[in-house]
Amino acid sequence: xxxxxxxxxxxxxxxxxxxxxxxxxxxxxxxxxxxxxxxxxxxxxxxxxxxxxxxxxxxxxxxxxxxxxxxxxxxxxxxxxxxxxxxxxxxxxxxxxxxxxxxxxxxxxxxxxxxxxxxxxxxxxxxxxxxxxxxxxxxxxxxxxxxxxxxxxxxxxxxxxxxxxxxxxxxxxxxxxxxxxxxxxxxxxxxxxxxxxxxxxxxxxxxxxxxxxxxxxxxxxxxxxxxxxxxxxxxxxxxxxxxxxxxxxxxxxxxxxxxxxxxxxxxxxxxxxxxxxxxxxxxxxxxxxxxxxxxxxxxxxxxxxxxxxxxxxxxxxxxxxxxxxxxxxxxxxxxxxxxxxxxxxxxxxxxxxxxxxxxxxxxxxxxxxxxxxxxxxxxxxxxxxxxxxxxxxxxxxxxxxxxxxxxxxxxxxxxxxxxxxxxxxxxxxxxxxxxxxxxxxxxxxxxxxxxxxxxxxxxxxxxxxxxxxxxxxxxxxxxxxxxxxxxxxxxxxxxxxxxxxxxxxxxxxxxxxxxxxxxxxxxxxxxxxxxxxxxxxxxxxxxxxxxxxxxxxxxxxxxxxxxxxxxxxxxxxxxxxxxxxxxxxxxxxxxxxxxxxxxxxxxxxxxxxxxxxxxxxxxxxx
Numbered sequence: 296x297x298x299x300x301x302x303x304x305x306x307x308x309x310x311x312x313x314x315x316x317x318x319x320x321x322x323x324x325x326x327x328x329x330x331x332x333x334x335x336x337x338x339x340x341x342x343x344x345x346x347x348x349x350x351x352x353x354x355x356x357x358x359x360x361x362x363x364x365x366x367x368x369x370x371x372x373x374x375x376x377x378x379x380x381x382x383x384x385x386x387x388x389x390x391x392x393x394x395x396x397x398x399x400x401x402x403x404x405x406x407x408x409x410x411x412x413x414x415x416x417x418x419x420x421x422x423x424x425x426x427x428x429x430x431x432x433x434x435x436x437x438x439x440x441x442x443x444x445x446x447x448x449x450x451x452x453x454x455x456x457x458x459x460x461x462x463x464x465x466x467x468x469x470x471x472x473x474x475x476x477x478x479x480x481x482x483x484x485x486x487x488x489x490x491x492x493x494x495x496x497x498x499x500x501x502x503x504x505x506x507x508x509x510x511x512x513x514x515x516x517x518x519x520x521x522x523x524x525x526x527x528x529x530x531x532x533x534x535x536x537x538x539x540x541x542x543x544x545x546x547x548x549x550x551x552x553x554x555x556x557x558x559x560x561x562x563x564x565x566x567x568x569x570x571x572x573x574x575x576x577x578x579x580x581x582x583x584x585x586x587x588x589x590x591x592x593x594x595x596x597x598x599x600x601x602x603x604x605x606x607x608x609x610x611x612x613x614x615x616x617x618x619x620x621x622x623x624x625x626x627x628x629x630x631x632x633x634x635x636x637x638x639x640x641x642x643x644x645x646x647x648x649x650x651x652x653x654x655x656x657x658x659x660x661x662x663x664x665x666x667x668x669x670x671x672x673x674x675x676x677x678x679x680x681x682x683x684x685x686x687x688x689x690x691x692x693x694x695x696x697x698x699x700x701x702x703x704x705x706x707x708x709x710x711x712x713x714x715x716x717x718x719x720x721x722x723x724x725x726x727x728x729x730x731x732x733x734x735x736x737x738x739x740x741x742x743x744x745x746x747x748x749x750x751x752x753x754x755x756x757x758x759x760x761x762x763x764x765x766x767x768x769x770x771x772x773x774x775x776x777x778x779x780x781x782x783x784x785x786x787x788x789x790x791x792x793x794x795x796x797x798x799x800x801x802x803x804x805x806x807x808x809x810x811x812x813x814x815x816x817x818x819x820x821x822x823x824x825x826x827x828x829x830x831x832x833x834x835x836x837x838x839x840x841x842x843x844x845x846x847x848x849x850x851x852x853x854x855x856x857x858x859x860x861x862x863x864x865x866x867x868x869x870x871x872x873x874x875x876x877x878x879x880x881x882x883x884x885x886x887x888x889x890x891x892x893x894x895x896x897x898x899x900x901x902x903x904x905x906x907x908x909x910x911x912x913x914x915x916x917x
Contacts, residue, residue, distance in 0.1 A: 307348065307351040307352065307355070308348070309344050309345060309348045310344075312343075312344040312347050312348055313340055313341065313344040316329075316340050316343060316344065317329055317330055317340065361375075362375065363375040363376065363379075363599055363602060363603075364599065366599075367595075369524065369595055370522050370523070372595050372598050372599060373520045373521075373598065375602070376598050376599075376602035377519060377520075379602045379603060379605060379606040380505075380605060380606055380609075381598065381601065381602035381605040381606065381624075382504075382518055382519055382520060383520050383592065383593040383597075383598050384479075384590075384592065384593040384624055384625060384627060385477055385478055385479040385480070385520075385526060385592055385593075386475070386476050386477065386478055386552055386554045386590065386591060386592050386627070387478055387480065387552070387554060387588055387589055387590035387591075387626070387627025387628065388450045388451045388452045388478040388481065388550055388552035388553075388554070388557075388588070388589055389450070389451040389552075389553075389554075389555070389556075389557040389558050389560070389586040389587060389588055389589030389628075390448060390449065390450050390451070390586065390587065390588050390663070390664070390667070391425060391448075391449050391451075391560070391561055391572070391582060391584065391585060391586040391587075392446070392447070392448055392449075392582075392583040392584040392661070392663035393446070393447055393449060393561075393572060393580050393581060393582050393583055393584075394438050394439035394444060394445075394446055394447075394579075394580070394581045394583060395431075395438060395444045395445055395447055395574060395578055395579070395580050396438030396439045396440070396442050396443070396444040396578065396579045396581065397433070397438065397442070397443045397444055397577060397578055398577045398578070398579070399577060400435065400442075400443040402577055403433050403443050403444070404433055405432070405433055406430050406431060406432050406433055407427060407430070407431040407433065407445075407447075408430060409427060409428060409429060409430055409454070410426055410427070410454045411426060411427055411431070411574070412424050412425075412426055412453075413425040413426065413427075413449055413572050413573065413574050413580065414572070414573050414574075415451075415557070415560050415561070415571050415572045415573075415586075416560075416571055417557070417559070417560045417571070418559075418563070421556075423451050423553060423556070423557045423560065424451070424452065424453055425449040425450060425451050425452075425557075425572065425586075426449060426450060426452065426453065426454055426550075427447060427448070427449055427450075428448075428450055428454070428481050428483075428550065429448075431445050431447050432445060433445050438579075439579065439581050444578075446583070448663070449572075450478070450481060450550055450552070451552050451553060451557035451560075451586065451589060452476075452478065452550040452551050452552030452553065453550070453551050454548060454549070454550055454551075455474065455548070455549055455550075455551050456546060456547065456548050456549075457470075457472065457473065457546070457547045457549075458544055458545065458546045458547075459544070459545045459547075460490070460542065460543070460544055460545075461486075461539040461540065461541060461542065461543040461544075461545055462541065463539075463540065463541035464541070469527055469529075470527055470528045470529065470545060470547065471521065471525055471526070471527040472525060472526045472527065472528075472547060472549055473525065474525075474549070474551050475523070475524040475525060475592070476551050476552055476553070476554065477526055477549045477550070477551060477552075478549070478550045478551075478552045479518060479526055479549070480625070480671070481549065481550040482502065482518070482528075482547070482548070482549050483499045483547075483548040483549075484499060484500045484502075484516045484528055484545065484546070484547055484548075485497075485498075485499050485500070485545070485546045485548070486500060486514070486539050486543050486544070486545055486546075487543065487544045487546070488542075488543060488544075489542050489543065489544060490544055495543075496546070498514070500514045500515055500516050500537075501514065501515050501516075502515065502516060502517075502518055503515035503516065503517055503531075503536060504610050505609070505610050506535055506536075509531065509535045509536050510535075511531075511533055511534055511535075511536075511537065512537055513531065513535075513536050513537055514537050515530075515531065515536050515537070516528045516529065516530055516536075517529050517530070517531075517536075524592060528547065552589070553589070554589045554590060554591050554627070555589040555590055555591060555627075555628070555655065555656060556589065557586050557589050558586055558587055558588070558589045558628070558655075558656035558657075559585060559586060559587070559656055559657065560572075560585065560586040561582035561585040561586055562585040562586075562657075564581075564582045564585070565582075570582075583663070584661035584662060584663040584664070585661070587628060587654060587656055587657060587660065587661055587664055588626070588627060588628040588654075588656075588664055588667075589627065589628060589656070590626075590627020590628045590629070590655065591627070593624070597623070601620055601623060601624055604616060604620045605620055605624060607620075608620045608621065610676060611676055611677075612673060612676045612677040612678070612683075613677075613678060615634040615635065615636070615648075616634075618632070618634040618648065618650055618673075618677075618683070619632045619634055621672055621673070621676060622650065622652065622668060622672060622673075625671075625672045626652075626668055626672060628654045628655050628656055628664075629652060629653075629654065629655065630653045630654060630655045630730070630731065631652075631653040631730070631731040631732045631883070632650065632651070632652055632653075632732070633650075633651045633688075633732035633733070633880065633881045634648060634649070634650050634651075635648070635649055635880065635881075636648055636649075637649065646680060646681060646682060647681070647682050647683070647684055648677070648681055648682070648683050648684070649683075649684055649685075649686050649881075650683055650684070650685045650686070651685075651686050651687065651688050651732070651880075651881035652668075652685060652688070653688050653730065653731070653732070653883055658687075658688070658690065659687040659688065660685065660687070665685040668685060669683065669685065686881065688732075688881050688882070688883045689881055689882050689883070690763075690764070690882075690883050690885055691761060691762075691763065691779065691780065691781075691876070691878070691882050691883065691884050691885070692761070692762040692763070692764070692885055692886070692887050692890070692893065693725070693729075693736060693759055693760070693761065693762070693876065693884060693885070693886050693893070694759065694760040694761075694762055694868060694892070694893055694894075695721055695757065695758075695759055695886060695893065695894045695895070696757065696758045696759075696760075696895045697717065697721075697745065697755050697756070697757040697758075697894075697895070697896050697897075698755065698756045698757070698896075698897045698898070698899060699713065699714070699717055699745070699752060699755050699896065699897070699898045699899070700752070700753045700754050700755065700756075700898075700899055700900075700901055701713060701749070701751040701752050701753060701898055701899075701900065701901065702751050702753055702900070702901045703751065703900055704751075705750050705751040706749055706750065706751035708749065708751065710898045713749065713751070713752075713898055714896045714897070714898055716748060716749065717745060717748060717896045718894050718896050720744070720745070720748055721745075721886055721894050721896075722886060722888045722894070724741065724744060724886070725884075725885055725886035725888075729878075729883070729884045729885055729886070730883055730884070730885050731883070732878065732881065732882075732883065733878055734878055734884065735875060735876065735877050735878050735884070736759075736875060736876040736877075736878075736884050737875050738759065738874035738875050738876075739874075741757070741759075742755060742757055745757065753901050758870075759871065759874075759876070760868050760869065760870050760871070761779050761781060761868070761869050761870075761871050761876060762866055762867065762868050762869075763777050763778070763779055763866075763867050764864050764865070764866050764867075765777055765851075765864070765865045765866075765867065766863065766864055766865075767854060767855075767856055767862070767865065769856065769857070769858045769862060769863070770855075770858065771855065772853050772854070772855040773853075773854060773855070774840075774850070774851060774852050774853065774854065775850075775851040775854055776848060776849070776850055776851075777848065777849040777851070777867055778846075778847065778848045778849075779847035779848070779869060779871075780847055780877070780878075780879050780880075780882055781847045781871050781872070781873070781876055781877055782844065782845055782846070782847050782871065782872035782873060783795050783796065783842065783844045783847050783869045783870070783871070783872060784844075784869070784870040784871060784872045785819075785844035785872070788819070788820060789819050789820060790819040791819055792816060792817070792818050792819055792824075793816035793817065794817075794819060795817045795819070795842070795844065795869060795870065796815070796816060796817035796823065796842055796849065796867060796868075796869050797814065797815070797816050797867075797868050797869075798814050798815040798816070798865055798866060798867050798868070799814065799861070799865055799866040799867075799868075800812050800813065800814050800861055801813060801814070801856050801859065801861045801862040801865050802856060802857040802858070802859040802861060802862050803825065803827070803836065803855075803856050803857060803862075804855075804857060805827055805834075805836050806836060806837070810857050811827040811836075812827060812828065812861075813825055813826060813827045813836060814826055814827075815839055815840075815851075815867070817842050821841055821842055821843070821844070822838055822840075822841055822842070823838070823839050823840040823841060823842055823849060823850075823851065824837075824838055824839065825837055825838070825839040839851055839852065839853075839854060840852045840854070844872070847869070849867060
């Protein structure tokens with residue numbers, strides 16, 4: 296096909312470009328060897344085609360980087376987000392709340408200066424340094440048990456300082472922080488008069504996140520991410536925000552941290568009778584809230600998602616989405632956030648907003664972290680008349696029992712290796728597909744995933760139960776509600792006793808006031824019965840509450856278990872009425888990897904399976 300002297304410009308593929316050039320040359324008589332692959336003209340066409348192909352690809356990539364949705368490099372994404380007023384969050388340091396107690400008040404100092412190093416070791420024996428970012432005052436009753444000491448907030452990492460002399464004659468001077476591991480939430484910027492005059496050093500300037508209310512006398516600085524994941528500060532122009540004077544010394548103090556690597560240090564100190572933190576030989580450091588909150592810098596995907604939402608929120612918390620955006624942007628250790636108004640709670644609590652946060656490390660935030668979020672993020676951004684309250688997520692645990700049918704001739708895996716593969720994938724499924732607010736469990740997709748794990752898997756028979764865990768107040772008679780938020784399997788009135796609800800074993804006093812092993816089951820008619828076992832036969836202690844099969848809730852009445860390791864957490868197992876398990880409000884569905892009983896996997900060779908499992912239903916005794 297000839298082009299009539301017109302060269303098509305819509306093709307970007309090398310071979311199509313070359314063919315277009317050949318078609319173009321077919322209309323002229325000066326060069327006849329353009330269509331001969333061994334000619335010099337063909338080599339020139341190759342060069343032209345390659346050059347056009349490269350330039351087209353380059354132009355396409357450059358165009359992509361100009362838009363937030365299509366940009367792929369971090370520098371481009373950050374630059375686009377900057378136009379929307381979004382500053383990506385930095386690495387976050389893990390923080391711990393602890394008592395420090397001195398053995399002898401005569402050796403105790405009156406204070407600990409900023410930057411005092413506390414040593415710590417995690418459970419793998421890896422060392423991390425923690426430090427204080429404020430002066431710690433030692434008092435006569437501030438330590439553990441009212442002894443001499445203090446309650447301290449410590450942050451993982453080391454304090455660093457960078458100083459600059461402000462040059463008013465330079466328009467290109469930049470104040471960069473030279474570490475990609477900087478926790479910008481711990482940043483302090485000081486401006487003193489000169490190298491010989493420290494006036495102003497002890498009055499740090501504040502971080503400004505918007506221009507509202509700023510005047511020429513506002514001692515503020517601004518923060519932005521620049522190239523290669525670094526951050527820099529800059530100042531106002533003397534009209535909106537104060538501008539340093541020529542010769543002023545600018546000191547930037549920042550915390551260089553390991554991020555999430557130090558999370559969970561001190562978590563099991565009380566249980567294992569150990570101390571993960573130390574200062575000196577005459578000081579005890581006892582953990583109140585273990586190390587949490589460490590996080591990585593905001594990812595490219597997160598920047599793309601939250602930049603337009605930050606622009607919509609405008610640094611205020613009014614809607615539920617505003618709260619999610621603020622917390623996700625400014626708190627590093629966040630996996631999922633759910634927010635609802637007090638008018639939607641049961642019973643309604645007007646004038647409140649409830650925020651449930653699933654951290655990346657652990658299952659719930661510590662009291663110290665909740666207070667930090669309230670004071671450093673929410674305070675000043677939410678509506679004055681609305682009181683935010685951070686609540687823990689509620690966990691709905693899944694118990695999986697799966698039998699895998701496989702063809703050994705189609706795999707090199709041993710039965711044990713196949714069981715391990717399936718078990719690990721179930722945990723991975725929980726981590727990637729569940730464990731976030733609003734994520735439901737879909738039974739058919741779960742079975743399909745297991746079937747596709749290995750070519751040898753012919754099929755699977757999988758049963759799923761739900762579990763809730765109750766932590767009762769020991770030594771106190773109380774009522775409890777255990778809600779599964781999903782209907783409980785109950786095919787008919789009088790379904791066999793214990794066929795719908797069964798608890799783990801715990802200690803309780805029987806009718807003779809003896810402490811016995813006991814458990815709770817339903818009677819098939821909506822009652823919960825407390826049993827023990829005597830001489831191999833079950834013995835009723837008393838009726839302990841009721842079950843609503845339709846809404847999936849248990850009501851325990853006058854419940855008072857006896858102090859024992861088995862009584863601290865009581866597990867209730869039920870079978871869901873529907874195969875799919877739904878998440879609602881602040882409910883998180885999870886397969887607990889720390890519970891050895893959460894997943895049971897067995898395998899059978901194809902042809903060895905017996906009858907397909909059936910459910911037998913018996914009537915409870917009338």
